Amino acid sequence: MSFDFSPIFDRWPMLLSGALMTMLLATAATALGFVIGTLCAVGRNSSYRAASAICAVYVETIRNTPFLVQIFLIFFGLSTLGFTLGAVTVAILALTINVGAYTGEIMRAGFNSVHSGQWEAAECLGLSRLQTYWHVVLFPAVERVYPSLTSQFILLMLASSITSQISVPELTGNANFIQGVSFRPLETYLVIGVIYFALSVVMRQAFNGIGMLIFPRRRRLGTAL
Amino acid sequence: MVSSFGTIHIQFLLEGAVWTIILSACAFIGGGVMGLIIALMRISPVWTVRTFAAAYIQLVQGIPLLVLMFTGFFGLPAIGVPVSPLMAATISMTVWVGAYLGEFWRGSLEAVPKSQWEAAECLALSRAQRMFKVIIPQAVRNATPGTVGFMVQIIKNTSLASAVSFVDLTRAGQLINNSIFEPFITFVAVAVIYFLLCFPLSVLSRRLERRMARGMAKA
Amino acid sequence: MNNATENKPVIVLRDVEKSFGQVKVLHGVSFEVQRGQVTVLIGRSGSGKSTALRCIDRLETVNAGYIEVCGHVVTDPALELRKLRLDVGIVFQSYNLFPHLTIGQNIMLAPRSVKNLPKTETVELARACLEQVGLGDKFDAYPEQLSGGQQQRAAIARSLAMQPKVMLFDEVTSALDPELTGEVLKVIERLAAGGMTMVIVTHEMNFARRIADQLVFMHQGKIWEKGPGAILDAPQTPELQRFAAQEL
Numbered sequence: 001m002s003f004d005f006s007p008i009f010d011r012w013p014m015l016l017s018g019a020l021m022t023m024l025l026a027t028a029a030t031a032l033g034f035v036i037g038t039l040c041a042v043g044r045n046s047s048y049r050a051a052s053a054i055c056a057v058y059v060e061t062i063r064n065t066p067f068l069v070q071i072f073l074i075f076f077g078l079s080t081l082g083f084t085l086g087a088v089t090v091a092i093l094a095l096t097i098n099v100g101a102y103t104g105e106i107m108r109a110g111f112n113s114v115h116s117g118q119w120e121a122a123e124c125l126g127l128s129r130l131q132t133y134w135h136v137v138l139f140p141a142v143e144r145v146y147p148s149l150t151s152q153f154i155l156l157m158l159a160s161s162i163t164s165q166i167s168v169p170e171l172t173g174n175a176n177f178i179q180g181v182s183f184r185p186l187e188t189y190l191v192i193g194v195i196y197f198a199l200s201v202v203m204r205q206a207f208n209g210i211g212m213l214i215f216p217r218r219r220r221l222g223t224a225l
Numbered sequence: 226m227v228s229s230f231g232t233i234h235i236q237f238l239l240e241g242a243v244w245t246i247i248l249s250a251c252a253f254i255g256g257g258v259m260g261l262i263i264a265l266m267r268i269s270p271v272w273t274v275r276t277f278a279a280a281y282i283q284l285v286q287g288i289p290l291l292v293l294m295f296t297g298f299f300g301l302p303a304i305g306v307p308v309s310p311l312m313a314a315t316i317s318m319t320v321w322v323g324a325y326l327g328e329f330w331r332g333s334l335e336a337v338p339k340s341q342w343e344a345a346e347c348l349a350l351s352r353a354q355r356m357f358k359v360i361i362p363q364a365v366r367n368a369t370p371g372t373v374g375f376m377v378q379i380i381k382n383t384s385l386a387s388a389v390s391f392v393d394l395t396r397a398g399q400l401i402n403n404s405i406f407e408p409f410i411t412f413v414a415v416a417v418i419y420f421l422l423c424f425p426l427s428v429l430s431r432r433l434e435r436r437m438a439r440g441m442a443k444a
Numbered sequence: 445m446n447n448a449t450e451n452k453p454v455i456v457l458r459d460v461e462k463s464f465g466q467v468k469v470l471h472g473v474s475f476e477v478q479r480g481q482v483t484v485l486i487g488r489s490g491s492g493k494s495t496a497l498r499c500i501d502r503l504e505t506v507n508a509g510y511i512e513v514c515g516h517v518v519t520d521p522a523l524e525l526r527k528l529r530l531d532v533g534i535v536f537q538s539y540n541l542f543p544h545l546t547i548g549q550n551i552m553l554a555p556r557s558v559k560n561l562p563k564t565e566t567v568e569l570a571r572a573c574l575e576q577v578g579l580g581d582k583f584d585a586y587p588e589q590l591s592g593g594q595q596q597r598a599a600i601a602r603s604l605a606m607q608p609k610v611m612l613f614d615e616v617t618s619a620l621d622p623e624l625t626g627e628v629l630k631v632i633e634r635l636a637a638g639g640m641t642m643v644i645v646t647h648e649m650n651f652a653r654r655i656a657d658q659l660v661f662m663h664q665g666k667i668w669e670k671g672p673g674a675i676l677d678a679p680q681t682p683e684l685q686r687f688a689a690q691e692l
Contacts, residue, residue: 064381064420064424064427065416065423066395068387069412069419072402072408073408076409079408080409154286158288158290159289162291172289172291172292175292179295179299185295186296189299190300192292193293193296196287196289197288200287
């Protein structure tokens with residue numbers, strides 16, 4: 001048997017648009033998921049029983065069921081309820097809900113890693129609990145868990161391939177199309193495997209650089225904190 | 226006339242769940258063996274072996290499992306190796322699990338104190354004896370909570386085998402939904418079964434982790 | 445404010461009891477602090493002096509007894525903590541500056557977000573407070589760029605910026621090298637001279653004797669003696685006698 005990559009490379013615009021869609025999904029869901037996850041971490045640490053219980057149920061439900069089932073439930077479920085959302089919207093929604101739970105756990109670890117003296121000092125200055133989160137605790141917490149957050153982005157980017165199962169035209173979805181018309185499945189999946197790998201390497205480097213920019217302390221001290 | 230969700234469907238889902246468990250077990254065994262090999266290669270004294278294992282981990286951790294599944298399912302027949310969906314899924318999961326467990330277990334092996342390595346060396350044990358009699362038994366203790374936690378990832382990720390037409394729990398749910406189109410109840414039922422499989426393992430993993438942390442504090 | 449409240453003590457502790465689990469750390473502690481007075485709590489580690497101080501700012505809740513600060517009944521469960529904290533400033537052993545903010549931002553944070561003062565006003569306020577502690581040139585520095593003594597002075601400035609009526613100091617020099625304690629103590633002495641009402645927990649005996657209007661000696665959760673600095677020279681109880689002999 002011989003390899004023939006030309007039918008795949010000939011469709012490079014599809015690969016490119018797929019890769020862009022993959023990045024869009026990962027970026028949008030990471031950003032939105034960060035907001036949800038942070039709120040969830042605050043909720044879980046809150047003294048309101050109901051808030052912390054709701055957040056715990058959310059986190060456990062998401063973390064103990066497959067993403068594929070979650071996205072089917074949302075995609076088909078919303079349509080029976082009469083909401084007709086595009087596949088891309090549903091994909092971002094499902095990825096956000098999914099990554100929000102994981103980010104919630106990461107942020108909770110981050111919040112809990114901030115020294116109790118910081119909480120006390122803020123409290124004694126008269127800051128409310130939410131003000132303390134916002135002004136005092138959030139930034140150092142993110143700084144501390146930044147490596148976990150960036151790993152989470154990579155995992156999410158890879159997981160976004162699953163949205164191909166509801167026909168989102170991202171990298172894997174477009175690959176499925178290409179292999180269907182080219183009859184070159186092995187070559188197709190090898191190529192997008194390489195593209196995914198390249199994206200993850202590039203993003204890892206990019207996050208290192210971004211980390212140096214937004215966390216000047218890390219840069220000055222030259223340590224991982 | 227479309228029938229509504231009933232016991233017959235639940236039974237079908239449970240049959241799918243059995244296949245999910247079978248595939249999970251295959252993936253864990255295959256991936257466990259692969260992971261052990263990779264972990265040992267990662268700490269080999271030979272540079273080429275170490276680097277090869279590191280490259281394997283980096284590569285697999287940069288590729289979606291779904292793409293590995295498709296590669297196994299469509300790719301292996303394309304190079305003349307006919308595979309069943311279960312076979313393709315098992316091979317893909319083995320490759321995938323091997324990379325993650327390999328990297329995780331390497332950390333556990335390296336967490337065994339240096340003094341233990343040296344002591345074993347002084348007893349004139351061969352490298353293999355040192356590893357299997359002294360180091361690995363201690364590393365297993367460190368690695369157990371995380372490994373149990375990773376089993377949850379394995380179970381959840383076997384759902385991707387549905388994409389290569391392996392009739393597991395997720396695929397069973399899709400098939401039911403295709404025939405009766407009651408997605409809410411169908412996929413909620415699917416999710417509940419997954420939850421019942423995964424949640425006990427999550428709890429166990431956390432409990433083991435706490436117990437280990439307490440043990441550390443005492444030591 | 446009328447004359448009746450003028451003469452009222454600013455801080456009152458009456459029969460305060462406090463336990464951590466089974467361990468009782470405060471056994472009926474009572475003392476008062478008048479306006480402009482400097483009260484210094486002394487005693488060995490574990491004598492309960494830091495706990496007593498923390499109870500004053502409701503960082504610990506007491507099991508029994510009565511505490512009043514600037515008219516706020518601290519022991520009232522319905523107390524609005526925010527109002528108490530507007531009147532009370534506290535400085536900790538470990539500085540607790542916010543590491544991601546510059547010294548200036550550390551100081552401006554509470555005046556801006558708690559008191560809602562406009563930005564320009566808080567900048568001036570922060571600069572004035574930094575001058576007061578001798579750190580006029582450190583407005584844009586980050587905490588980790590300062591020495592321990594400078595960080596502690598910045599923490600004092602941060603508390604001062606809220607213009608509290610009472611300042612509490614919890615072993616503020618214990619984490620510092622001996623050569624750095626002097627600069628911090630000097631700042632506190634200057635505050636005392638300016639008429640600030642203060643409660644200080646410290647191990648620096650010479651400083652305590654010099655600055656205290658009222659010395660309170662604690663041992664095993666009880667107050668054994670209180671009075672002017674001179675009580676150190678003529679202890680009435682064997683406990684203070686032993687303590688004074690060791691520490692002086």
